[in-house]
Amino acid sequence: MTPTYMATESKILKMKTALEQALDNEEFVLYYQPQINLETAKVSGVEALVRWNHPQLGLISPDKFITVAEKTDLINRLGRWVLNRACRENQAWQNLGFPLMTISINLSPFQLQDPNFKDMVKQILEQSELPPTCLELEITEEAILAHPEMTHQTLVNLKQLGVYLSLDDFGSGYSCLNYLSRLPFGTVKIAQSCIKNLTNDYHNISLVSVILAVGKTLDIRVVAEGVETQQQLETLKNLHCREMQGYYFTQPLTSEEITKFFSLYER
Ligand code: C2E
Ligand code: MG
Ligand code: MG
Ligand code: MG
Secondary structure, three states, X not given: OOHHHHHHHHHHHHHHHHHHHHHHOOOEEEEEEEEEEOOOOEEEEEEEXXXXXXXXXXXXXXXXXXXXXXXXXXXXXXXXXXXXXXXXXXXXHHHOOOOOOEEEEEOOHHHHOOOOHHHHHHHHHHHHOOOHHHEEEEEEHHHHHHOHHHHHHHHHHHHOOOOEEEEEEEOOOOOXXXXXXXXXXXXXXXXXXXXXXXXXXXXXXXXXXXXXXXXXXHOOEEEEOOOOOHHHHHHHHHOOOOEEOOOOOOXXXXXXXXXXXXXXXXX
């Protein structure tokens, strides 16, 4: 064992204990980012994004702790918390009189390998009394690549619950069109990296056009992610992209803030 390896190991163990405590102390929070349908000018969905609200350090982004949670098996416990909170929050918004909407949560590839995952989703939907069509599970291409056969079966099983499935960050990796036609995805999200240089990069414009065309042919909803500028919005509109998400509309918001956003947008 090299000294660096040992240092990393002990760092991971420390972080694991901290994450466990954070789960016990309910230090995680969900932020919500709306997806806007430009045609109807309405919110078409909301993505839940987890943060760790550390008592001393403040809000910590998921990029800083998801990997450790995955390495230490805590991801299933954290994932369960996220799912439960997102379903309950969505139900609460409906009880406040906001229209039925779909909430998306992000799944780690590790969650898909948990044989109890489907039963857990079923149980949480029942307990929160949320219709399955009000829940969407976002999966990245990496998750499929890691275990193609098993993931395929898991996705088919999950689809049977009536939830929606979304392919996240499409266009950032291999962008295998095969997945879109063979797996039961209802949504594909165009990766931020494609949108970033959209206005001056012909390669990205072609890629986005292809994704939109495939979405249309297969009747899959296409959402552009990470839309920040008016210029990106105009380019996407010209390519007939209808649904978008990004800082141009708003950063991810707290539950309280997003209900205010809903009220503004509906009027
Ligand atoms: P993602 O699912 O692709 O989420 C989009 C990320 O882009 C979010 O970062 C969001 O805050 C950010 N974003 C949104 N609009 C814009 C924009 O216009 N410009 C830019 N530059 N960024 C924008 P966040 O919240 O830090 O999450 C990062 C990643 O962490 C997510 O990527 C997702 O893969 C993962 N993640 C977040 N929440 C969860 C969770 O509950 N469970 C799991 N397993 N992973 C999660
Ligand atoms: Mg996502
Ligand atoms: Mg994404
Ligand atoms: Mg991502």
